[in-house]
Amino acid sequence: MDAGLLPHRLFDTELAARLLGYPRVALGTLAEQLLGVRLLKEHSAADWSVRPLPTDWLSYAALDVELLMELRDILSEQLRAAGKDEWARQEFAYLLGQAALPVTPRVDPWRRTSGIHGVRSPRALAIVRELWTTRDELARSLDKAPGRILGDEAIAMVATGIKEGSPAPDARTLQTIPRFNRREAKRYRQTWLDAITRAMQLPTSALPTMFLASEGPPPPRTWPSRDPLAAKRWEAVRPVLTDLAESLELPIENLIPPDPLRRLLWTPTGIDEPSVRTQLAELGVRAWQVDIVAPPIAVALAEL
Numbered sequence: 001m002d003a004g005l006l007p008h009r010l011f012d013t014e015l016a017a018r019l020l021g022y023p024r025v026a027l028g029t030l031a032e033q034l035l036g037v038r039l040l041k042e043h044s045a046a047d048w049s050v051r052p053l054p055t056d057w058l059s060y061a062a063l064d065v066e067l068l069m070e071l072r073d074i075l076s077e078q079l080r081a082a083g084k085d086e087w088a089r090q091e092f093a094y095l096l097g098q099a100a101l102p103v104t105p106r107v108d109p110w111r112r113t114s115g116i117h118g119v120r121s122p123r124a125l126a127i128v129r130e131l132w133t134t135r136d137e138l139a140r141s142l143d144k145a146p147g148r149i150l151g152d153e154a155i156a157m158v159a160t161g162i163k164e165g166s167p168a169p170d171a172r173t174l175q176t177i178p179r180f181n182r183r184e185a186k187r188y189r190q191t192w193l194d195a196i197t198r199a200m201q202l203p204t205s206a207l208p209t210m211f212l213a214s215e216g217p218p219p220p221r222t223w224p225s226r227d228p229l230a231a232k233r234w235e236a237v238r239p240v241l242t243d244l245a246e247s248l249e250l251p252i253e254n255l256i257p258p259d260p261l262r263r264l265l266w267t268p269t270g271i272d273e274p275s276v277r278t279q280l281a282e283l284g285v286r287a288w289q290v291d292i293v294a295p296p297i298a299v300a301l302a303e304l
Contacts (some may be wrong), residue, residue, distance in 0.1 A: 149188070154179030241293060
């Protein structure tokens, strides 16, 4: 897809298994459960940015997809038997449609650094941003995976120790963090120190905000204080959909995506079934999902 190549049809074995209610949907698990074949994962943690790829790695990758056609046939039959084949068809078509859309660059991708939840100040966030950006630029120049040069946990560990007014971490500080002592990271120690220095010297006005403004609804756990009526809608609808998903033997997030549900219940344009159907469809909920969830949602909202 990154190369601009899109298939005309798609069958996602993981998604099909979710629709069928399988508790574990990884390829290896499905192959073992449905085909009686155990896939070895001996190279799963290898550095796949290495070029050229070793022959045994290529064989490993080929074996990983060798059974997909057989899995597709079995899952397709199970979907038909369960009356869920049309659900799957719509889901696969949606995935293809999404893949064809232009890629929208993520705002502040550095905020997805693992462990960033422990960072408590804008100055510390600036260190995360500077280290992440420096690592990313270095990885591009070396044509390596960023995590192979410096792990996220190392970046987060440096930043979590920073309080406003505290001194900048120095070489001795980095030496106390094991991840910075790995061969690849250690080679660029001065690069990391320079990045930290830049972050520490930024004026307050240039520091990142602690949180990005969200264009969507706030988390439902905050609704009781922000909008008690929206909280009541959530409390009325969510259990109904949870029970419905269980009866259909599929995860609730596959019955209805979380974001459209939150948007609907936060600011509904109407609570009758036609209004619920329209709003869900406008939010990208597939037709099969709308047909199932719109009636019980409308009933639950009408009873408030």
